[in-house]
Amino acid sequence: MTTRIAVCGLAGRMGQRLGHLVLDSEDLELTAASERPGHEWLGRDAGEVLGRGSLGVSLQPAIAAADADVVVAFTTPEATLADAAASAAAGTAMVVGTTGMSGDQLAEFRSAVAPVACVFAPNFSTAMNLLFKLVEEAANVLGDDYDIEVVEAHHRHKVDAPSGSALRLAERAAAGVGRRLEEVAVHGREGETGERTRREIGMHALRLGDLAGDHSVFYGAAGEYLELRHHATSRDAFALGALRAARFAAAAEPGLYDMGDVLGL
Numbered sequence: 001m002t003t004r005i006a007v008c009g010l011a012g013r014m015g016q017r018l019g020h021l022v023l024d025s026e027d028l029e030l031t032a033a034s035e036r037p038g039h040e041w042l043g044r045d046a047g048e049v050l051g052r053g054s055l056g057v058s059l060q061p062a063i064a065a066a067d068a069d070v071v072v073a074f075t076t077p078e079a080t081l082a083d084a085a086a087s088a089a090a091g092t093a094m095v096v097g098t099t100g101m102s103g104d105q106l107a108e109f110r111s112a113v114a115p116v117a118c119v120f121a122p123n124f125s126t127a128m129n130l131l132f133k134l135v136e137e138a139a140n141v142l143g144d145d146y147d148i149e150v151v152e153a154h155h156r157h158k159v160d161a162p163s164g165s166a167l168r169l170a171e172r173a174a175a176g177v178g179r180r181l182e183e184v185a186v187h188g189r190e191g192e193t194g195e196r197t198r199r200e201i202g203m204h205a206l207r208l209g210d211l212a213g214d215h216s217v218f219y220g221a222a223g224e225y226l227e228l229r230h231h232a233t234s235r236d237a238f239a240l241g242a243l244r245a246a247r248f249a250a251a252a253e254p255g256l257y258d259m260g261d262v263l264g265l
């Protein structure tokens with residue numbers, strides 16, 4: 001059975017990889033694509049802009065959700081809210097990887113997608129989702145004697161910090177020692193910070209070059225430290241996971257799912 005995929009923000013770094021991987025797959029078909037108003041690719045054929053020959057699908061400023069089984073969105077918070085409304089109105093499932101939504105935007109997003117199946121995850125890589133689980137287990141076993149710090153590095157174009165994945169890692173580590181991240185997170189350090197408190201979880205964001213994404217969780221006590229690290233070598237780690245999520249969403253009942261649900265973790 002073929003699953004029809006709509007890619008929002010096709011010209012983006014993730015959008016292009018999603019487009020190529022849909023075209024490379026045997027069970028997925030690219031049936032709709034969008035870009036922001038004013039983008040030079042608008043109105044052009046989605047296959048041609050990817051250098052893959054004509055598909056008869058032109059890029060539109062609003063996603064044609066009714067033409068697809070699953071809308072895949074890796075864009076901006078504002079665009080994703082519009083795409084969520086369009087998907088819900090058409091009864092089309094969604095896969096959303098956009099990060100950086102505010103609390104209000106998250107609430108609006110969750111209520112907009114309620115009528116459809118939606119997989120929403122800060123990181124669609126399979127190995128990273130395994131790491132989310134391992135990080136919590138490690139914190140639980142090591143306990144309060146170990147200081148926890150999260151360090152992430154991304155390409156220079158990333159507009160939000162810490163990354164959605166770093167936040168998820170820190171949340172899971174905090175959960176492993178019975179803490180709530182919002183009560184213990186310390187973002188970067190500067191000046192007369194005083195001695196580190198035992199319960200805080202430090203978070204640090206590097207921005208450089210073209211890194212697809214590097215995340216480490218450190219657990220340190222007297223005499224040793226442990227580093228659990230994930231290194232994304234290309235965006236295909238996220239795009240392939242998102243397409244796996246799209247196959248899941250196409251067959252799922254309405255509801256909000258996480259990548260952990262897709263992977264059965």
Ligand code: NAD
Pocket residue numbers: 008009010011012013014015034035036037039061074075076078079096097098099100121122123124125238
């Ligand atoms: P990008 O800037 O390269 O791509 C975003 C694209 O969306 C651009 O082409 C932009 O023109 C387009 N866009 C903006 N407004 C639009 C609109 N109204 N309609 C249609 N298209 C619109 O960014 P990117 O690196 O591809 O990342 C996109 C998002 O995905 C970010 O939030 C990033 O953090 C997130 N991301 C998530 C994961 C994950 O696994 N969850 C992985 C990588 C990136």
